[in-house]
Amino acid sequence: MEISYRRSLRLLLAGLLLMLLTGAYYGEEMPQNSRIKLAQTKDIVIYAGAEVSGDTQNFFFDRETLLKGKLLCIGVNSPLPHDMPVQQARNVRKLVGLYVPAAQTVNLSEETIYALCDLCAENPLVRTWITDGMRAPSAQYALQNETFEQYRKLMPASQALNKARTDVPDSGKGEHQLSAAFDLKFTGELDWSYPDPLDRSEDGRWLRENAWRFGFIRRYPPEKSSATGVNNEELHFRYVGREHALIMRIMDWCLEEYLSALERYGGITLERENKTAYVLSVPMGEHGAVFCVPEGYSCSVSADNLGRAVCMATEN
Numbered sequence: 001m002e003i004s005y006r007r008s009l010r011l012l013l014a015g016l017l018l019m020l021l022t023g024a025y026y027g028e029e030m031p032q033n034s035r036i037k038l039a040q041t042k043d044i045v046i047y048a049g050a051e052v053s054g055d056t057q058n059f060f061f062d063r064e065t066l067l068k069g070k071l072l073c074i075g076v077n078s079p080l081p082h083d084m085p086v087q088q089a090r091n092v093r094k095l096v097g098l099y100v101p102a103a104q105t106v107n108l109s110e111e112t113i114y115a116l117c118d119l120c121a122e123n124p125l126v127r128t129w130i131t132d133g134m135r136a137p138s139a140q141y142a143l144q145n146e147t148f149e150q151y152r153k154l155m156p157a158s159q160a161l162n163k164a165r166t167d168v169p170d171s172g173k174g175e176h177q178l179s180a181a182f183d184l185k186f187t188g189e190l191d192w193s194y195p196d197p198l199d200r201s202e203d204g205r206w207l208r209e210n211a212w213r214f215g216f217i218r219r220y221p222p223e224k225s226s227a228t229g230v231n232n233e234e235l236h237f238r239y240v241g242r243e244h245a246l247i248m249r250i251m252d253w254c255l256e257e258y259l260s261a262l263e264r265y266g267g268i269t270l271e272r273e274n275k276t277a278y279v280l281s282v283p284m285g286e287h288g289a290v291f292c293v294p295e296g297y298s299c300s301v302s303a304d305n306l307g308r309a310v311c312m313a314t315e316n
């Protein structure tokens with residue numbers, strides 16, 4: 001009796017120590033859902049919850065690694081974290097020339113640029129121009145100032161400043177501080193009978209149907225402005241990786257809706273071609289987060305900048 005009591009105490013202490021070390025606390029938010037089918041297509045099924053079974057392994061990812069992930073939600077209410085690692089960005093033109101149609105000043109992460117190359121191999125986007133990528137904080141303020149000057153000609157200064165800050169958020173409160181976000185502009189003939197700017201160009205209509213296949217999401221769809229809080233960035237795209245983009249596409253979720261569903265369900269399971277992938281969501285600890293994944297799986301992780309960390313666990 002006493003031995004078993006001591007053993008329980010040791011286990012409890014070990015558990016507490018692990019929590020302290022990782023800073024993560026699961027509490028009652030561990031995935032507990034039974035398999036509720038959320039969507040089914042010809043060869044893909046998406047379930048609410050991510051109940052990992054069989055032999056598993058725990059992986060700890062530190063905060064810096066998580067902040068380098070692809071799912072950070074940056075906005076007026078969720079600014080860039082103070083300890084955000086420096087984003088690595090390359091000049092698109094210098095790296096791949098005009099294979100990806102980008103203005104001379106556009107800088108993006110290599111991963112984003114190569115995903116754009118894959119996309120352009122299928123559709124060269126000859127009537128599209130990437131006008132803006134990652135902006136340094138000084139460039140963000142310069143653009144905000146320029147926008148303010150434009151509005152100032154039309155309205156009182158306080159109103160002009162409000163409008164400029166809506167159009168161009170303060171540095172650290174907009175996605176252009178990430179190296180995976182960019183804006184498009186369509187050239188050539190536009191069909192103005194469409195209310196949505198994305199539909200006015202042939203390239204835009206193609207991107208609406210296909211960008212997800214290359215890991216891109218339309219970040220602020222007009223019909224989702226109540227969820228995103230942004231209604232003036234119709235041609236803003238973001239690279240999140242193929243699996244996340246696939247789920248968001250099938251479920252018709254914007255990033256905010258996806259992250260909130262992950263929290264609500266404690267994760268999501270994706271079954272495709274007899275392979276299972278798990279999207280796990282756990283509270284972000286002070287120092288990082290621990291994910292429990294099946295053996296033989298690899299992880300792609302990210303903080304969501306809303307208090308949680310996400311892991312896409314895929315079969316090797």
Ligand SMILES: [Zn+2]
Nearest residue numbers: 182183233236
């Ligand atoms: Zn933008």
